[in-house]
Amino acid sequence: GNSVTQMEGPVTLSEEAFLTINCTYTATGYPSLFWYVQYPGEGLQLLLKATKADDKGSNKGFEATYRKETTSFHLEKGSVQVSDSAVYFCALMASATNKLIFGTGTLLAVQP
Amino acid sequence: GAGVSQSPSNKVTEKGKDVELRCDPISGHTALYWYRQSLGQGLEFLIYFQGNSAPDKSGLPSDRFSAERTGGSVSTLTIQRTQQEDSAVYLCASSRLPPGTGSSYEQYFGPGTRLTVT
Numbered sequence: 001g002n003s004v005t006q007m008e009g010p011v012t013l014s015e016e017a018f019l020t021i022n023c024t025y026t027a028t029g030y031p032s033l034f035w036y037v038q039y040p041g042e043g044l045q046l047l048l049k050a051t052k053a054d055d056k057g058s059n060k061g062f063e064a065t066y067r068k069e070t071t072s073f074h075l076e077k078g079s080v081q082v083s084d085s086a087v088y089f090c091a092l093m094a095s096a097t098n099k100l101i102f103g104t105g106t107l108l109a110v111q112p
Numbered sequence: 113g114a115g116v117s118q119s120p121s122n123k124v125t126e127k128g129k130d131v132e133l134r135c136d137p138i139s140g141h142t143a144l145y146w147y148r149q150s151l152g153q154g155l156e157f158l159i160y161f162q163g164n165s166a167p168d169k170s171g172l173p174s175d176r177f178s179a180e181r182t183g184g185s186v187s188t189l190t191i192q193r194t195q196q197e198d199s200a201v202y203l204c205a206s207s208r209l210p211p212g213t214g215s216s217y218e219q220y221f222g223p224g225t226r227l228t229v230t
Contacts, residue, residue, distance in 0.1 A: 044205075098162075099145065099157040099171070100219060102154060103154075
């Protein structure tokens with residue numbers, strides 16, 4: 001079946017450090033891939049998405065590239081800020097379905 | 113404009129009681145989704161509505177769970193005879209059109225209802 005695996009947290013970084021959160025997926029067909037973010041006390045928000053192989057999604061300095069050959073969609077940011085502290089969820093939507101399948105989430109804590 | 117709203121924000125109920133959770137989607141969004149976020153299971157899909165019909169109910173965990181949508185707008189998720197394992201945050205999301213139509217299918221999430229079954 002369809003599934004998403006993302007790295008366990010928490011991830012603790014100092015401000016201005018480089019961030020990578022790994023995400024791999026299993027899916028039939030050609031899914032769309034997403035990163036959602038949940039800031040403390042807030043609801044889930046879409047951070048970025050990619051709908052086909054080799055697409056790069058980007059937003060707020062975050063990037064992720066849809067790699068079909070490695071079935072991956074790793075999230076990266078060159079220089080994190082304290083305000084990036086949140087839980088990050090990788091998700092997929094399989095073709096011909098309407099539901100998001102989420103990874104378990106990764107807590108990121110950025111220290112000043 | 114207004115986002116997805118959910119009520120109540122918190123609900124504490126006794127085991128065995130029925131509860132109703134409400135979702136008001138973004139105006140004009142035809143697709144509506146319910147998810148559940150719990151410590152043990154992470155974020156799980158429950159049910160999807162297109163208009164007032166539910167083409168995908170595959171995530172409902174048991175027949176104690178049901179949902180309806182009226183007027184293509186408000187949706188209610190009902191849990192009968194609640195159990196402690198039902199304790200979770202119930203999230204509602206809406207989107208403009210379902211995937212496959214060529215339009216954006218970003219799902220916008222509400223703040224959730226935290227359900228605690230004692």
